[in-house]
Amino acid sequence: MGAATIARRPLRRRVLGRHPLGLAFVSPYVLFLAAIFAYPLGFAVYMSLHDYFFAAPGAVVDRPWVGLHNFSTALGDPDVRASFVHVGVFIAINVPLTVIIALGLAVALNAAVPFRGFLRAAYYIPYVTASVAVVAVWLWLFSRTGLVNTVLGPLAPSPSWLVNSHLAMPMIAVYVAWKQAGFFILLYLAALQNVPKELYDAAAVDGATRWRSFLSVTVPGVRPATVLVVVLAVITGGNLFTEPYLLTGGGGPDGASTTPVLLMYQRGIEQGQPDVAAAIGIILVAIVLALSLLSRKLLEGRD
Secondary structure, three states, X not given: OOHHHHHHHHHHHHHHHHOHHHHHHHHHHHHHHHHHHHHHHHHHHHHHOEOOOOOOOXXXXXXXXXXXXXXXXXXXXXXXXXXXXXXXXXHHHHHHHHHHHHHHHHHHHHOOOOOHHHHHHHHHHHHHOOHHHHHHHHHHHHOOOOHHHHHHHHHOOOOOHHHOOOOHHHXXXXXXXXXXXXXXXXXXXXXXXXXXXXXXXXXXHOOOOHHHHHHHHHHHHOHHHHHHHHHHHHHHHHOOOHHHHHHOOOOOOOOOOOOHHHHHHHHHHHOOOHHHHHHHHHHHHHHXXXXXXXXXXXXXXXX
């Protein structure tokens, strides 16, 4: 009996013999991921490499292989390139803002403050509220005659916030950071519970101020949560569709808030170019994956 056979036998017995119930529990989720992620992604790759178009059910059509033609068409479109720049602006504003707001409020709510339970629920309400309802409130606040412009008076920007080509995408980034803050606050609150109190006591004995304790104890202690928050925020930026569609009327003004996902909808559904839309999607997946891995590498550091 070979050494490789002896080495494999315990693993096989452990996976198939000791935990058959575990495999039974895991298999539905594996099938779920294959159905909603693996198959659509593979089909999108197929569409992007062929001259694909929608046809009547049952019709026999020829969809020839075109290689990277759809990718060159997508990258050659200035609107597509601009949409990736817009997402870059969104991520550059939204990710740091999300981390600062969520961590700051989580630290405050983790302390013994009055009405702590009520405040935790209040910050979570925008996250669970339907986007259409929240957008209506946001539009009322930041419209030309809205509450914010009324308060600012002559200091209000012209054109107004969401119809200003320079302010539309930054406003969307602020809106998303505000709406999703409740979820990320919960992540940080859970992480703060795992930071040993002894570290704060040791810092106090050494004469550290609250700010120094925050930088030296809290920030390193919640680093795993920060990695998760940053990665999720980057993925949110890559999937940005609902917010610009509702807040700026589909990427306005003059395409200043158009995103790749919004362009995929326009090219694939409205203009009947699903192959080009699929190519945009594959490029977006690659960029978001690269940014997520880079963010994780930079934030995790060395153990």
